[in-house]
Amino acid sequence: MRIDVVTLFPDLVNCVAGCGITGRAVERGLLALHCWNPRDYTEDRHRTVDDRPYGGGPGMVMKVEPLRRAVHDARGAAQVPATVVNLSPQGRRLDQAGVRHLASRPRLILIAGRYEGIDERLVELEVDEEWSIGDYILSGGELAAMVVIDACARLLPGALGDEDSAEQDSFTDGLLDCPHYTRPEVIEGLAVPQVLLGGHHGEIERWRRKQALGRTWERRPDLLEKLELSEADERLLEEYRREHAP
Numbered sequence: 362m363r364i365d366v367v368t369l370f371p372d373l374v375n376c377v378a379g380c381g382i383t384g385r386a387v388e389r390g391l392l393a394l395h396c397w398n399p400r401d402y403t404e405d406r407h408r409t410v411d412d413r414p415y416g417g418g419p420g421m422v423m424k425v426e427p428l429r430r431a432v433h434d435a436r437g438a439a440q441v442p443a444t445v446v447n448l449s450p451q452g453r454r455l456d457q458a459g460v461r462h463l464a465s466r467p468r469l470i471l472i473a474g475r476y477e478g479i480d481e482r483l484v485e486l487e488v489d490e491e492w493s494i495g496d497y498i499l500s501g502g503e504l505a506a507m508v509v510i511d512a513c514a515r516l517l518p519g520a521l522g523d524e525d526s527a528e529q530d531s532f533t534d535g536l537l538d539c540p541h542y543t544r545p546e547v548i549e550g551l552a553v554p555q556v557l558l559g560g561h562h563g564e565i566e567r568w569r570r571k572q573a574l575g576r577t578w579e580r581r582p583d584l585l586e587k588l589e590l591s592e593a594d595e596r597l598l599e600e601y602r603r604e605h606a607p
């Protein structure tokens with residue numbers, strides 16, 4: 362998978378290429394990451410990428426032309442046609458289904474805006490999809506782009522080793538994750554649940570599933586409403602509810 366990012370801060374975005382699962386995906390050739398700086402596509406002495414907003418108001422707006430030239434060069438840098446994605450609070454809210462959709466694209470060009478935003482005509486001329494990582498305002502689209510890169514990289518075949526399987530990731534099956542524990546067995550009088558020490562894999566799996574169902578019910582009932590639970594899951598959840606009824 363190839364991801365290009367149009368950004369005024371390539372050093373920030375390139376951090377993902379240097380460490381962790383994303384760094385390993387790049388090392389293994391599973392993910393190619395390239396940044397394109399609109400400032401390199403300016404033609405004036407001051408390398409201007411922004412200007413005052415029509416209609417007045419605070420802040421600045423990113424100009425179309427430097428962005429458009431950067432997108433154009435990004436498109437031409439590889440044969441594979443790209444899906445151009447703008448990251449902004451105006452986009453569709455990203456969830457794991459959205460990540461699966463984006464990770465299924467052979468190539469993405471992510472646009473990371475700054476200032477008050479990008480000129481709307483760039484969106485009309487070049488952007489295929491707009492995505493938001495949440496209902497809050499960041500200083501720029503770079504962190505959102507890095508979230509997309511990380512979440513997509515985890516889904517690339519071969520990106521995860523056994524030690525960090527995405528299969529057990531919460532949200533993979535629409536549920537929150539179960540609690541996790543490691544040594545020591547007791548900390549400040551808090552012991553690891555006995556079932557996890559017994560080595561009975563069937564019981565452990567059952568306990569983890571019940572915890573995932575129960576925690577989703579307690580913390581994110583909205584997620585539970587979207588799911589068709591099996592009879593076994595319904596029974597597990599009922600058991601959890603009985604054990605945790607206030």
Ligand SMILES: Nc1nonc1C(=O)NCC1CCCCC1
Pocket residue numbers: 448449450473474475476477478479492493494495496497498499500501502505
């Ligand atoms: N939330 C978000 N999800 O994706 N991006 C987000 C964001 O807050 N981005 C910053 C804005 C700042 C003004 C210019 C355009 C990007």
